[in-house]
Amino acid sequence: MNEKIRQLLDQMSTLEDDLRREVQAQEASALYQIKGKRVEFEAAIRQAHRQLKTSFFRWLVTNRPQNLITGPIIYSMIVPIVMLDLCVSFYQATCFPIYGITKVRRSDYIVFDRQQLGYLNFIEKFHCTYCAYGNGLIAYVSEIIGRTEEYFCPIKHARKMLGAHSRYARFLAYGEAQDYEAKLEQFRVRLGDKQPPERT
Numbered sequence: 001m002n003e004k005i006r007q008l009l010d011q012m013s014t015l016e017d018d019l020r021r022e023v024q025a026q027e028a029s030a031l032y033q034i035k036g037k038r039v040e041f042e043a044a045i046r047q048a049h050r051q052l053k054t055s056f057f058r059w060l061v062t063n064r065p066q067n068l069i070t071g072p073i074i075y076s077m078i079v080p081i082v083m084l085d086l087c088v089s090f091y092q093a094t095c096f097p098i099y100g101i102t103k104v105r106r107s108d109y110i111v112f113d114r115q116q117l118g119y120l121n122f123i124e125k126f127h128c129t130y131c132a133y134g135n136g137l138i139a140y141v142s143e144i145i146g147r148t149e150e151y152f153c154p155i156k157h158a159r160k161m162l163g164a165h166s167r168y169a170r171f172l173a174y175g176e177a178q179d180y181e182a183k184l185e186q187f188r189v190r191l192g193d194k195q196p197p198e199r200t
Contacts, residue, residue: 009169039116049118074130081134088141099151100192104143110136147191154187 032041041049054062089106096103114120114128146165154171161168172183 006170037113039113041118053119054121054124077134078130081137084141085137088144092144096147100188101147101151102192104140104147106136106140109140109143150187151191154184 031045032039034040092103110133112129112132114132115125117125117128120128142165146167149165150167150171154167155176156168156171156174158174172180176183
């Protein structure tokens with residue numbers, strides 16, 4: 001990777017981080033404050049949320065029938081999702097210390113805070129918790145696998161790939177053979193440094 005591309009990637013990363021912080025600050029100042037793990041709304045907003053809440057029975061009769069019919073299929077996916085979580089977490093716990101890779105903090109990816117929203121009924125909160133777990137887990141797994149790929153094979157593909165993980169842009173160009181082993185070792189050393197959570 002040439003120096004110009006590296007500089008542009010650094011600038012993009014910095015700008016994306018700045019944008020994310022600004023958006024979060026604007027949302028937080030307008031609607032809520034985060035105190036530890038608790039999200040707190042102003043009293044007027046809490047009251048408005050309670051008034052907008054749909055009762056379970058009203059939700060049940062106004063919900064789309066296809067959502068109710070497919071519910072058992074969606075929720076049966078919890079079995080492979082939990083198995084994936086257990087397997088990947090076990091892999092990280094056992095192998096990352098051996099490789100010298102900094103572990104991925106699951107709390108950076110799996111976030112449960114939607115249940116604090118007063119305008120959701122208990123079924124909607126349950127849906128949100130399930131989706132937060134599933135999507136957070138995929139991001140968590142992607143980061144673990146991304147670090148593994150960076151350790152063993154930080155080389156881009158010849159063909160364009162959709163949905164690449166956050167580390168992929170910094171990988172070596174396809175066919176960049178000069179000093180490959182030395183560059184690979186640099187990637188491995190960096191993986192042992194304490195790292196902030198990556199974007200997903």
